Amino acid sequence: MRARLVVRRQRLVDAAPTHPQLFFTTRSFASQSKFTSTKARPSLPFLLVPRTSSAPVRFFTSERRRWLKHEAKLVARYTITLWGVAAAVLTILFAVNEESVERDFPTPHDWGYLTRKFLRDANGFRDPKSGEVNWARALELARGVVTRLEDPKLDGKDVSKLSDTEDPSLEVPAEFNSCDISAKSEDWRRGYFEAIMLAAKAAEHVDGWLRDRTRNVVSPPEFVIGPSNPRPKPIAPGNPHAPREEDCEIAYPSADNFYMKILATKGLSARQKMDAALEYASFMEFKGRGDGPEALYNLALAEATQGIEPAKLPYNPKTFVVKDRADPPSLNILDALTAIATHKARQGDLSSALPIYVSLLKARRSLSDSPPRSTPPKPPRQSIFQQVVSFISPPDYPPPPPDGTQPPWRSPYERCQEASLNLYIGEILYATGSRDDGLAWTRDGVDLSEEQLRALGSSTDRSNKDSRQTCRECLATGLDNWSTMVARLARAEEAKKSGGVSSNVFSFWSGSQDAEGRWAAEEAVVQERKRRTKELLEDVAPPSASIWTFIKA
Structure with missing residues (x-):
């Protein structure tokens, strides 16, 4: 029975087909094969067998690459836009500032841009709004302006040198050679004179300054440590330490070089040369240089009287006193004679100075009270477009001042x-x-002077600004003189009172006596006058109105 069953199983096994199956194949539900036909049996996710090791994942796909490129373009676009806007704003602010400075310190339009900017900056260092004057920087910029104006490759076309001598010790060897500027325009010559006079005035203020060769630091002589200055002044905190005298050299050329160059320059007017001679004489007088100032004052008077015959001079050539019945003297003669009288007074020659002053005052009081009649051409009517263009265009260079050959009128300045x-x-x-x-x-x-200051008011006109500055100096000096005189008399009165000097029966015949306490009372009047006129001696500008003023408490 058992044997038959074994044979039976063997036959069943042998009866199985041995050829491969052609039309049907077995497919495991756990396998993930990709079919091109969408009608195949679906692959069910819940029947998949989980794997222990995860397959690698691609994070940087083509979509992400395109997104990063887009973001990079946006970053570059916004960055360039923001920097472009910032550069445009800074450029506009710079242009507006330059326009404002040009209106404060006008320069000739036929100069190059850098030359005009150097002169504007030099004037800004000479007269800054903060009040901190930097004469050294003003001198450097003014010298640069003069050098550019004399360079034929820059702004010095048609400018010829009158000498070929050179100084190797200077940065520009031919810097102080005089020039012939007759071929240039009136505005060009006036700007040249302004630049070289600014350099001369700045050189006066930095006269004697020293430069430390080891550090290239410029310092006034009172701060230098050395045998010539045994007690140097202390350096302000935050500044470089004081230089030593053995390491120093003269920093800047003397003002004499600039003044001599002006006096020898061809193409300047008599008024300009007279002003230069008077400034040079004042500088030499300040330095105490013997007879040099007197010769320069005579030179200034000679420039003022050019073209006038000796018999028609309105003053006495020996005493310099203005004649009573002579024609009104010109502005140049009045200024030159005033400077000569001041020089004589400083030298102690009061007997000669007083008649000159009195005659000058009489001559000025006899001048006309009304300005000379001048009929300026009536400007043509402009269209709206022309008005807008004229508003945004650079301001015109100021017209030339009077040449001084005619008598002045009694303006506020006079x-x-x-x-x-x-x-x-x-x-x-x-x-x-x-x-x-x-x-x-x-x-x-x-x-x-107080009357003229109050009459001028707060006008922003350039001519009124000069007149106001002159009246301020006169008022401040007058108040100081008045206060000093009265204070001395008050002290003498107090000493006289403390000495026990009293009047006696013969005081009626002993002359006029000062009222008791008169000078002390007048001293109080002077102090009250100073307090009242303090507002006239200072420029008190109102606070600027802006949007922030409405936010502040």
Whole structure:
């Protein structure tokens, strides 16, 4: 029975087909084969057998690459846009600032841009809004302007040198050679004169400054440590330490070089040369250089009287006193004679200075009270477009000032000059013993200068600005002189009172006596006058109105 079953199983096994199945194949549900036909049996995810090892995943796909490129383009676009806007804003602010500075310190339009900017910056360092004057930087920029104006490759076309001498010690060997600028325009020559005069004035203020060769630091002589300065001043915190004298050299050329160059330059007017001679004489007088100032004052007077015959001079050539019946003297003659009288007074020659001052005051008071008649051409009517263009266009260079060959009229500036003459006369009279007369002249000078200051007001006109500055200087000097005179008289009165000097029965025949306490009372009046006029001596600008003023508490 058992054997039969074994045979039976063997036959069943042998009966199985041995050829491969052609039309049907077995498919495991666990396998993941990709079919091109969408009608095949679906692959069910819940029947898949989980694997222990995860397959690698591709994170950086083509879609992500395109997204990164788009973001990079946006970053570059926004960055370039923001930097472009910032550069445009800075450029606009720079242009507006340059336009504002040009209106404050105008420059000739036929100069190059850098030359004009150097002169504007030099004037800005000379007269800054912050009040911190930097004469050294002003001198460097002014010298650069003059050098560019004399360079034929820059702005010095048609400018010829009058000498070929060179100084190897200078940065520009031919810097102080005089030039012939007759071929240039009037505006060009005026700008050239302004630049070289600014350099001369700045050189006066940095006269004697030293440069440390080891550090290239410029310092005034009072801070230098050395045998010539045994007690140097302390350096302000935050500045480089004081240089040593053995490491220093002269930093800047003397102002004499600039003044001599101006006096030898061809193409300048008589007024310009006279101004240069007077400034040079004042500098030499300050330095105490013997007879040099007197020769320069005579040179200035010679420039002022060019073209006038000796017989028609309005003053006495020996005493310099203005003649009573002569024609009104010109502005140049008045300025030159005033400078000569001041020089004589400083030298102690009061007997010669006082008649000159009195004659000058009489001559100025006899001038016309109305300005000369001039009929400026009526400007044509402009269209709206022309008005807009003229508003945004650069301002015109100011017209030339008077050449000084005609008598002036009693403008506010000339009246301030009269006030200064009153002060000079008052000082001389007080110094020579005429106390009451000296005080009276000083009071008149203070009253006149204050009157002109109040009449000028706060006008922003350039000519009124110069007149206001002159009147301020005159008023401040007059108040100081008045205060000093009265203070001395008050001290003398107090000493006299403390000495026990009293009046006696013969005081009626002993002359006029000062009222008791008169000078002390007048001293109080002077102090009150100073307090009242303080607003006139300073430029008090109102606070600027902006959007932030409405936010502040």
